[in-house]
Amino acid sequence: MSFLSKINKDKTPKHVAIIMDGNGRWAQQQGHDRLFGHNFGVESVREVLKAAQELNVKYLTLYAFSTENWNRPKMEVDGLMDLLVRSISNEVDELHESDVIISGIGDLDGLPNSCKDELNAAYERTKNNKGINLILALNYSARWELTEVNKKIAAKVQSGKLQLSEITDELISNELTTKGIPDPELLIRTSGELRISNFLLWQIAYAELYFTDKLWPDFKKEDFYEAILDYQSRERRFGMVSAQIEKNL
Ligand code: FPP
DSSP states (O other): GGGGOOOGOOOOOOOOEEEEOOHHHHHHHOOOOHHHHHHHHHHHHHHHHHHHTTTTTOOEEEEEEGGGGEEEEEEHHHHHHHHHHHHHHHHHHHHTTTTTTEEEEEGGGGGGGHHHHHHHHHHHHHOOOOOOOEEEEEEEEHHHHHHHHHHHHHHHHHHTTSSSSGGGGGHTTTTSHHHHHHOSEEEEEOOTTTTTTTTTTTTTTTTTEEEEOGGGGGGGGGHHHHHHHHHHTTTOOTTTOOOHHHHHO
């Protein structure tokens, strides 16, 4: 029986973030170069997006390229950028038809023009849609994001536009690259690595973490349903005790 039938569709997370890991190992296990794995990873993106749409998830954030990924061999970096541009360009019509809003987070100015332009065009085309938000984290790292926020806030304090007493949790959230996007309730990482790798460090303060040994190109709809079901089995206490949570229900 599919995990889907066991999911309570009224209690799915609004925002799921995913560290799509294991493309390189998947390719190497089959005697291919790493780009082969990234290419197959796109099919998993398609499947997971569809599963998320079925479950009324409103935001799906995918860690597609970190600031550290520039350190990979040039051939892989170029191939990944090319794949991102091609994927957005090939998929945008269908995504638009299924009401998806495509956007990016991260240091987008640092991306090659081709990638920046494709992403901007996809955003302009889909920004008025009402369905799921597909958010691509590109040239993203949480430390970069938090450093930028610190600089922005410090500059406002220095110029007298902001008082120290006005710096709150909410003010910081509104300076992040994820401004306006609710925090993820669930973070999934594939490939068996038990790390966060500089992803959404502020935003995942209360997220449930789900790790699976599946490599990203093997992660399909059923695996996504399984992760959602696991999430639904957890008690989210936000620092309170169980009795308080039950009372609030
Ligand atoms: C991590 O696997 C994966 C990436 C750095 C890239 C993810 C990109 C895609 C799935 C392709 C395109 C995505 C979109 C949104 C169109 P890894 O290379 O680190 O694998 P390894 O840990 O086995 O080496």
